[in-house]
Amino acid sequence: MSSESSKTENVNKDICNFLLELGNYERDYNRDIHRYNAYRKAAASIAKHPTRISSEKEARQLYGVGVKISQKIGIFLRTGTHPQLEEIRKSDKNNVIKELTRVFGIGPAKADILYKKGIRSIDDLKDHKDLLTSHQIIGLKYFDDFEKRIPRSEIKQIEAKIRKISKKRDNNYNLIICGSYRRGAETCGDIDGLLTHNKFTSNKPTDKNYLNIVIQELVKINLITDTLSLGFSKFMGVCQFRKNLPYRRIDLRLIPKDQYYCGILYFTGSDIFNQNMRAHALEKGYTLNEYSLRPVSKNGVPGKPVRISSEKQIFDILNYPYKKPSERDN
Template identity: 40%
Template sequence: MRRPAGKHQTSEVTLEKHDNYNQKLTAILAELGQIEKSKGQMHRARAYEKAVRALRNHPTAITSGTEAQKLDGIGKKIGLKIDEILATGKLKKLDTLNEDPKTKALNLFQQLKHTFTHHQRIGLKHFHEFNERIPRAEMEQLEKIIKETLSEVDEELIGTTCGSYRRGAESSGDIDVLLTHPKYTVATKKKPEAQYLSRVVEALKRKGLITDDISQGSSKYMGVCKLPDDEDEAKEKKEKKKQDSEGEEEEEEVEVEAKKKKRLHRRIDLRVIPYENYYCGLLYFTGSDFFNQQMRKIALDRGFTLNEYDVCPVGSTGVKGDPIEVHSEEDIFELLGMTYKSPEQRNL
């Protein structure tokens, strides 16, 4: 049915662009906010961003800090900075920060950011979080989710968290998981149906555990993971709270989350290894590095070679023989005539 002429006609809507009458103020405060953001001072950065928005949207030029404080988001300390800018045309605090070597380095990083590799950008994105050790309790939670996911993907998948965690450490630098499957062998690993690693990664992404990819091949995945924020007993409520951001006293509606813990981004490596290589790989990736070196030396002294793939006899001519089948780490120790050492005893 045709619409009757003259009715329901549309009119073109245009957005009016306001002039910024406080450009000098907003430019300096925005730069100050960017510096605070690059330093990880997010509360201060947000305070400056809020002030910049208020000044940019104000229909007239601000003539004093006292006048500025009447705007939403501008408190006493930013008001004093506005007085200084209006009086001198600059801000001493910003000049001092711009001369600081650390600030110069951060500014250079910002300028060069587009030239960084994907791997480097991820590292910079989560730099401060990656520098934080992972407590054992958090490692246990990550391990639990990963093991549950393995069972969901395929009940025969085997996964062990290696490194210092397996050796009993109270904290770890990252989470390193070694995977295998009885059907994932040297002979079958390239077959489409044996691509267990990609299936596990996709399942962990669906759960929201993996947040960023660094690199992925057919046998090794490197990425970033994060536990969901702990909300088990959290009771969220909104209240008015005075925050001192850069000494700024301002009323701001904030989320107060009782007993809610903010989780950090963590580095995660997943590696799949053929089933027949699994126990040599488990021994190797558990470490420690020095323990591995000592064990390889003992193996050579006793006529064997040992690496992350297999243990093989070495003839008198130095020719390496066929891999010896092992079904546990204990088998490797026994083969080399060594007393078995549990992972906790390998912290050399």
């Protein structure tokens, strides 16, 4: 293993996944955002730890890892699991809700309502479409296709098609597909694209709907088949590259040119990488999000956004070792 790869490998990934699963449960089923954030904070801290955690005591010494979470980590290290995790996985209600939320548009709250109405499976849903919204019906209609992973080669062709169509309409458009695709994944669950236009900036209001213009062109060529939602800055829908291929979930987000590189960084992910980088930014006296990088005054007030001309510039300003997208899964 090279020295570079050893620096980026998360040797505690199983612990992080364990904590994130508990955190997602707290968010989705108990609506406890405080505990959800605590688990995520601990997972982010552990992901940065360069060596394998071997004990509860060692975990407790890390920033963001409290007593209760460190105790759970100790049990996980000794047994490879945790009673709370096993209880979650065995619960009939939790398993039903987990299955129902596989349908796009159905979140835990809606799944809980459906469970109380006697729905126990995807097949049950097909017989009770009257309980669903129009978006959820689309999710159910394409359920089998949405479950299929999208090959990298197909996303690459879709990206090229959208870029070609948008630039043909107006050469000032720029497009990039982010998410796990940009991190180098061979298959992805959906397509997450960022669109910008050189004449669209955050400090120059416009009534020109740059996103809608592109969506209309993509509908004309039958690449976009269904619209779930379309606003000024975000499109959610369904696409199909060729008739013999599955229907795919696609999101396109319009971002002002001056926010483009912060947006690319944020929407490339991963979540844990973003958390670590935002925490580092605060240590360096900046606040970083999908919109901007801003210096923070001594009294905690963010200043004007730093003018950013590349993604790497953000790393340089923060004195944060640059990681290629393929190195950002941890």
